Amino acid sequence: MPSADITEFRRVLASSKKILVLSGAGLSAASGIPTFRGEGGQWGKYNASDLAHRSAFEEDQSRVWKFFHYWRELIRGKHPNEAHYVLARLAIPGIRHAIAPDSKLTHITQNIDMLCTRALTETESALMQLSDSEIIEMHGRILDVICTSNHDCDYHATNVDSPICPGLAGTETKVAAGDWTAVVKRKDLPMCPRLGCGQMLRPDVVWFGERPKRIEEILELASEADLCLVVGTSAIVQPASRIGGMVKEHGGKVAVFDIEKSNHAEEADFLFLGPCETKLKEVLGV
Ligand SMILES: [Zn+2]
Numbered sequence: 483m484p485s486a487d488i489t490e491f492r493r494v495l496a497s498s499k500k501i502l503v504l505s506g507a508g509l510s511a512a513s514g515i516p517t518f519r520g521e522g523g524q525w526g527k528y529n530a531s532d533l534a535h536r537s538a539f540e541e542d543q544s545r546v547w548k549f550f551h552y553w554r555e556l557i558r559g560k561h562p563n564e565a566h567y568v569l570a571r572l573a574i575p576g577i578r579h580a581i582a583p584d585s586k587l588t589h590i591t592q593n594i595d596m597l598c599t600r601a602l603t604e605t606e607s608a609l610m611q612l613s614d615s616e617i618i619e620m621h622g623r624i625l626d627v628i629c630t631s632n633h634d635c636d637y638h639a640t641n642v643d644s645p646i647c648p649g650l651a652g653t654e655t656k657v658a659a660g661d662w663t664a665v666v667k668r669k670d671l672p673m674c675p676r677l678g679c680g681q682m683l684r685p686d687v688v689w690f691g692e693r694p695k696r697i698e699e700i701l702e703l704a705s706e707a708d709l710c711l712v713v714g715t716s717a718i719v720q721p722a723s724r725i726g727g728m729v730k731e732h733g734g735k736v737a738v739f740d741i742e743k744s745n746h747a748e749e750a751d752f753l754f755l756g757p758c759e760t761k762l763k764e765v766l767g768v
Pocket residue numbers: 629630631635636637674675676679680681
């Protein structure tokens with residue numbers, strides 16, 4: 483049975499030197515960001531796996547770009563919530579070392595909304611202190627684009643334009659309404675700006691069937707961590723279950739923060755149920 487004892491958790495936290503945070507969709511729920519894969523992950527006649535897939539892009543680039551354009555525009559209007567800020571404060575050494583002396587922290591997020599990074603940047607400037615922790619966005623970043631050339635073009639950039647190209651302007655409201663009839667011609671979709679390349683850009687987001695970014699590094703971190711906070715992500719699905727499992731294998735502790743109990747939560751050492759935007763602060767005290 484996992485424990486919900488905050489005092490005991492803080493004792494474990496205080497003696498942890500290598501701390502991992504693994505976050506998922508539940509972290510951004512209070513920011514009004516819908517889940518990509520789970521319930522509500524349905525856009526008209528398509529679901530996420532029909533859209534965020536290489537074969538879908540090969541079949542219909544217009545459809546896939548409309549979907550990601552819709553996401554880009556949706557996320558543009560959203561803001562980090564208190565849960566993002568609590569984790570951002572934990573990344574500031576002056577704050578973290580008061581509750582976990584001499585510890586290191588790495589935050590691995592499955593979210594593509596870039597809100598963890600935004601919260602960290604805002605926190606650093608508000609406190610005038612720099613973080614000593616890295617955020618690994620293992621499923622990519624919604625505003626990043628990468629060239630689809632299989633040859634020698636390695637164009638990769640963060641693109642904050644709204645819309646990303648004139649051809650996609652306004653298609654987001656139709657997609658939101660489940661209307662997929664508009665077709666954007668290939669030449670009007672985002673193209674690689676490098677001279678002489680001429681290939682299409684794609685969002686630098688990890689699609690279904692693709693390997694998460696920096697996975698070897700993530701697994702190595704898991705094999706060494708003595709505490710893993712699993713926040714707002716179902717520990718049932720890979721890689722959350724694998725990472726938590728690896729931490730436990732070598733004697734590390736796993737603390738799950740989630741809105742409701744999932745099947746694998748039984749295997750956690752600590753289980754704190756409730757909205758992350760209030761529960762994290764209550765339990766971590768930062
Ligand atoms: Zn290119």
